[in-house]
Amino acid sequence: MSVLVYTESEKGKFKKVAFEVASYAKAVADQMGTTVTAIAVNADDVSELGAYGVDKVLKVNDSKLDMFNAKTYANVIKQAAEKEGTKVVVVSQSADSKYLAPILAVNLDAGYASNVVEAPTSASPFTVKRTAFTNKAFNYTTIDTEVKVVGVSNNSFGLVENSASATSEEYSPNIPENGVHVESVDKASNKVSIADAEIVVSGGRGLKGPENWGMIEDLAEVLGAATACSKPVSDLGWRPHGEHVGQTGKPVASNLYIAIGISGAIQHLAGINASKVKVVINIDPEAPFFKAADYGVVGDAFDIVPKLTEKLKEFKAQNA
Amino acid sequence: MKILVCISHVPDTTSKINFTDDNTKFDTNGVQFVINPNDEFGLTRAMWFKEKQGASVDVVNVGGPETEPTLRKALAIGADGAIRVNTPATDGYAVAKQLANVFKDGGYDLVIAGRESIDYNGAMVPGMLAELIGANFVTNCISLEVDGNNVKAVREIDGGKETVSTTLPLVIGGQKGLVEESDLRIPNMRGIMMARQKPLNVVEAVEATKETSTVKFEKPAPKGAVKLISPDNLDELVSLLHNEAKVI
Numbered sequence: 189m190s191v192l193v194y195t196e197s198e199k200g201k202f203k204k205v206a207f208e209v210a211s212y213a214k215a216v217a218d219q220m221g222t223t224v225t226a227i228a229v230n231a232d233d234v235s236e237l238g239a240y241g242v243d244k245v246l247k248v249n250d251s252k253l254d255m256f257n258a259k260t261y262a263n264v265i266k267q268a269a270e271k272e273g274t275k276v277v278v279v280s281q282s283a284d285s286k287y288l289a290p291i292l293a294v295n296l297d298a299g300y301a302s303n304v305v306e307a308p309t310s311a312s313p314f315t316v317k318r319t320a321f322t323n324k325a326f327n328y329t330t331i332d333t334e335v336k337v338v339g340v341s342n343n344s345f346g347l348v349e350n351s352a353s354a355t356s357e358e359y360s361p362n363i364p365e366n367g368v369h370v371e372s373v374d375k376a377s378n379k380v381s382i383a384d385a386e387i388v389v390s391g392g393r394g395l396k397g398p399e400n401w402g403m404i405e406d407l408a409e410v411l412g413a414a415t416a417c418s419k420p421v422s423d424l425g426w427r428p429h430g431e432h433v434g435q436t437g438k439p440v441a442s443n444l445y446i447a448i449g450i451s452g453a454i455q456h457l458a459g460i461n462a463s464k465v466k467v468v469i470n471i472d473p474e475a476p477f478f479k480a481a482d483y484g485v486v487g488d489a490f491d492i493v494p495k496l497t498e499k500l501k502e503f504k505a506q507n508a
Numbered sequence: 509m510k511i512l513v514c515i516s517h518v519p520d521t522t523s524k525i526n527f528t529d530d531n532t533k534f535d536t537n538g539v540q541f542v543i544n545p546n547d548e549f550g551l552t553r554a555m556w557f558k559e560k561q562g563a564s565v566d567v568v569n570v571g572g573p574e575t576e577p578t579l580r581k582a583l584a585i586g587a588d589g590a591i592r593v594n595t596p597a598t599d600g601y602a603v604a605k606q607l608a609n610v611f612k613d614g615g616y617d618l619v620i621a622g623r624e625s626i627d628y629n630g631a632m633v634p635g636m637l638a639e640l641i642g643a644n645f646v647t648n649c650i651s652l653e654v655d656g657n658n659v660k661a662v663r664e665i666d667g668g669k670e671t672v673s674t675t676l677p678l679v680i681g682g683q684k685g686l687v688e689e690s691d692l693r694i695p696n697m698r699g700i701m702m703a704r705q706k707p708l709n710v711v712e713a714v715e716a717t718k719e720t721s722t723v724k725f726e727k728p729a730p731k732g733a734v735k736l737i738s739p740d741n742l743d744e745l746v747s748l749l750h751n752e753a754k755v756i
Contacts, residue, residue, distance in 0.1 A: 256665075258635075258645065283666045287647050290600070290635025299601065299719030302630050315723060320628050324525040327628070328723040367644040368674040373665070381667025387755070411756065423689055429650070430664060435521060435626060436545050436684045438664075444755040455521050458626070465753045467745070468734075478734050483748060487739035499742045503750065 190223040191216050192274040193242070194265050196282060200232035204347075204384060205280040207240045211348035212340045213278040214241025215307040220276070227268045227359070229253050229261065234356050241350035246272075246359035255373070256284050259366040262291040267361040269296060269335070276314075277337045282383060289339050298335035305344040322435060322458035341462070342383065343441045382433060385414035387444040388463070390433060392418040394449020394470060394489060398426035403493045404448065410500045416440065418450045434459035449489050452477025469493065509563040509654065509676075512614060513551045514607060514621035514633070515582050516544035517575035521626065527725045534627075534725070536574075543578055546622025550682035552691055553652060554620055555586045561654070564588050566614065570597045570606045576708060583703035584695030590706070595713035598721075600632030605716035607633065608640040613711075616677070623648050623681040631681070638679035646672055650685025 193213035195206035206228075213224045223243040228234050230253055234245040246268050253260065265288070269277050277292065279285040281303060293300035303318045305326070313330040316338060320327040331338075382388060389408040391401060401415075408415045415431060422432035433440045435455040445463035449470060450456060457480050460466070468481040469489050478484045485492055519525070519539045526535040543551070557563035567582040569575045570593040579590040591614075593606045611619060619638075624631040631647070638645030644659075650669065651662035659674045664685070680686075695703070737745045749756045 258647075283648060283664065286631050287635070290604075290632045291639045291645065293601070293632075293719075294604075294636050294639035299599075300632055300636075301720055302632060317726075320725070321519075321525045322521075322626055322629060324727070325527070326726045326728065328726070330721050330723055331719065332721060333719045368646060368672050371660075371671045371673050373668065373670045375665065375668030375670075379667065383666035419689075429685055430667075430669065432684075436549075444749065444753070458521060465749070465755050467749070478736075480731070481734045482732075482753065483745060484734045484736050485739055485742070485745065486736065492739050492742070495739075496742050496745065499746050500756070503746050503756070507750075 189273050189275060190225040190243070191220065191276045191278060192265070192269050192272055193224060193226050193278040194285065195226045195228050195231070195237060196280060196284065197228060197231040200230060202231060202236060203282070205282055205342050206237070207347050208342065208345055209278050209280045209340050210237055210240035210242050211350070212307065212345045214348065214350050216276055216278065216338070217241070219308060219311040225272050225274070226354070227265055229264070235354060238352050238354035239349055240347065241352060242354045243352060245354050245356040247356050248359050248361065250360070250363055252363045255370045257366065257368065257370060258284070258287040259291055259368065260363060262288040262295060263364050264361045265292055266295045268359065275335055277335070279337065279339050281339050281341050285339065289337055293337045296335045296337065297333065298337045299331040299333040300337040300339065301329050301331050302339040303341050304338050305341050307345070319462065323461045324458070341441060343443065380412065380414040382414045382416055382431070382438050382440060385442055387411045387413035387446070388416050388433070388440050388442045389413045389446045389448070390416040390418065390450060391421060391448050392450030393420045400490070401427070403497065407446070407493055407497045407500070410497055410504060418456055447477055447481070448493060450477060451475045452480055509557065509561065509618060510614065510616045511554045511557060511563050511565045512611060512616040512619045513547065513554050513565060513567045513582070513587065514619065515547050515551070515567045515569045515578060516622065516625040517541050517569055517571055517578040518544045518625050518627045525727070531724045531726065532722070541578055543581060544622050544625045546624060546626070546683050548692060549684050549686045550620035550622060550680065551582055551585060551587065552693060553682065553686040555693070556687070557654065558586065566591060568593065568607065568610050570595060570603045572596055579708055580703050581695060583706045583708070584699040585693050586699065588706065590708040592708065592710050593713055594710050599718040600630045601636055601720070602716045602718040604633050604636035604640055606713055607637045609714045610711070611637070611641050618654065618676055619643070619679040620682050621679065623683045634679050634681040641677070643677040643679050644674040645679045646674065647681030649680045649682050652680060652686055
């Protein structure tokens with residue numbers, strides 16, 4: 189009966205979203221009067237999950253699961269859900285979990301609600317609040333099936349500490365072969381990804397050319413932020429496509445989003461408006477981004493950004 | 509190769525989002541509908557397969573008669589035929605069920621859908637459809653090559669990309685990268701004229717139970733005005749981010 193949560197890890201370490209979905213699962217379990225079971229794949233130390241309310245961890249360790257594969261992972265989670273008699277499965281909305289969740293839902297005959305941003309407003313009927321219309325509205329949805337899959341938006345519910353000590357058991361599900369084979373993964377290991385970043389520093393056409401990105405990278409470095417860009421910048425080939433954020437690019441839901449030389453076209457705002465705090469630096473006081481931002485500086489980015497980086501360095505030094 | 513491209517009929521990005529009937533229905537009044545951008549990248553890639561590899565391309569939508577202009581636009585861009593499953597799109601699962609039936613009836617090899625629609629952003633239908641029809645599935649797809657039965661695809665992942673090999677039958681969740689923005693086609697007059705002659709088959713829905721229901725919509729609370737900080741006083745910005753916003 190327990191709530192099952194899939195806690196993602198990378199190279200043996202839990203991602204931050206793992207703790208967030210665990211916190212969410214605990215809130216659901218409390219509403220339903222049950223416990224939380226986590227399923228962890230090839231994670232080294234699962235005891236950390238206890239701090240976020242997980243009662244039991246199913247530890248799956250198998251080299252066949254070293255590469256993420258949506259269908260295989262969905263099947264493994266399905267087996268765990270059936271073993272535990274789970275009625276609610278919680279996953280994150282990382283690229284991987286968004287990939288596997290619809291497959292899992294069909295396998296479990298479960299209704300699936302994605303982009304969920306709050307704990308269920310009611311356990312019966314099971315009702316969740318989701319974003320819709322690219323964050324321009326919320327949609328309250330009931331999941332009407334007996335088994336339910338809930339996809340929790342990253343950085344929406346937050347981390348809730350609930351110190352308990354999680355027990356763990358080795359779990360060896362069947363690991364089926366399937367028809368999609370990962371040939372190679374191309375991932376910058378030394379950079380914070382946009383999906384995982386708490387702070388994102390983003391540059392637009394106002395920066396005039398790719399040679400001017402040094403100051404964006406410097407600012408990102410002092411903040412431990414990921415770098416991103418607007419659509420024209422990626423279309424012009426100034427920056428790689430993987431950095432394009434906006435409606436047709438990557439979504440951003442960071443704590444802080446700093447937009448530099450980005451006017452704020454509606455398609456751009458649609459992709460980033462799930463971020464909690466937005467700062468805009470733009471020379472044009474009429475730029476539409478100022479209407480969507482929390483803090484704004486009107487002025488020349490070439491002057492402001494290096495100065496801001498210095499100020500932040502001083503701040504970090506004082507608060508280290 | 510027979511390709512089925514799923515076309516979602518969505519409000520243009522610039523549309524004002526409002527609701528009617530006590531916030532239970534999307535207000536379509538004055539809203540311009542378009543082909544879902546993620547689907548349009550896929551449709552354009554399908555045109556490439558048609559022109560270079562002799563594929564046939566059908567487009568499909570699950571929805572009422574109001575979606576037909578969007579399907580006609582896809583025909584004007586170059587699809588060979590269109591299918592409309594005559595039932596409202598209630599939830600992701602019910603739509604996937606209808607599409608699974610179209611897939612089986614049509615004997616398709618490849619389904620190209622968008623990674624998500626820009627209205628409900630569910631990212632559900634392509635994966636559910638793949639699982640219902642027992643096809644392989646690759647989402648966030650930014651490159652797709654088909655050689656006979658063999659497929660090479662690249663998908664975007666958090667922080668990078670990954671290359672996968674797979675086989676038909678296959679469902680793709682497509683996005684920008686499948687083709688570039690500059691490759692997108694605006695229907696020309698000849699295309700529009702030809703689209704009128706092309707078949708748009710309306711098929712009746714099969715039985716499919718929805719698994720989720722929308723109870724109501726809500727708009728976010730209005731945002732406060734921006735706080736402007738002088739470029740000569742960036743200490744204040746640092747202080748606000750630390751003490752007020754608490755994000756650094």
